[in-house]
Amino acid sequence: MTQVIVLNGGSSSGKSGLARCLQSVLPDSWLTLGVDTLIEAMPLAVRVSDVPISADGEVGTGPEFRRLETAWIEGVAAMARSGARIIVDEVFLGGAESQRRWREALRGLDVLWVGVRCDGTVAAGREIARGDRVPGMAARQADLVHQGVTYDLEVDTARTESLECARVIAAHVR
Numbered sequence: 001m002t003q004v005i006v007l008n009g010g011s012s013s014g015k016s017g018l019a020r021c022l023q024s025v026l027p028d029s030w031l032t033l034g035v036d037t038l039i040e041a042m043p044l045a046v047r048v049s050d051v052p053i054s055a056d057g058e059v060g061t062g063p064e065f066r067r068l069e070t071a072w073i074e075g076v077a078a079m080a081r082s083g084a085r086i087i088v089d090e091v092f093l094g095g096a097e098s099q100r101r102w103r104e105a106l107r108g109l110d111v112l113w114v115g116v117r118c119d120g121t122v123a124a125g126r127e128i129a130r131g132d133r134v135p136g137m138a139a140r141q142a143d144l145v146h147q148g149v150t151y152d153l154e155v156d157t158a159r160t161e162s163l164e165c166a167r168v169i170a171a172h173v174r
Helices: 015-025 035-041 044-050 063-081 096-105 120-130 137-144 162-170
Strands: 004-008 030-034 085-090 111-117 153-156
Touching: 004 015, 004 096, 015 030, 015 085, 015 162, 030 035, 035 063, 035 085, 044 063, 063 085, 063 096, 085 096, 111 162, 120 137, 153 162
Parallel strands: 004 085, 004 111, 030 085, 111 153
Antiparallel strands: none
16 A cells, blocks of 8 residues: 655646646545655754755755754654555755665655656746745756666646546555
8 A cells, every 4th residue: 555655757747737636536534745855844044054946046055954954854754654644745956875765764664756847938927826936946857866866657737637637646555
């Protein structure tokens, strides 16, 4: 039985909307947790110093961010081991290395790995419409986050509505 669904995609690729649609189409209750949740929970000093975002949308991370992120990933895994079914809304800035950290923490759990693709131009348009992101993040991350990452399934939110993508994913949940 699938315990965790990991959605990986760049900024403004549609992961959060897709996660909400998944919650509506999946049987049982699923929690949605994402990297934005983690960042919002961090003290402002860490967000400013350890998560710098350059003018062109490049995101970096420092040692304190990594320490807290590791604890958070382990916490998400512990919740799944305790019986919660979880949708993770994630941005693998480190590509395969980011997935490796999650795989290690989720070892022994039934995980569905989903790549959320979105053309960089479409994501950039969404980014502008949102108004809460540094311009350039979406285009920069559109392909970067998928480099070296392996998936069970991929969906394209630029070509398919979120609800339909959610139905495709739900069909793969055991």
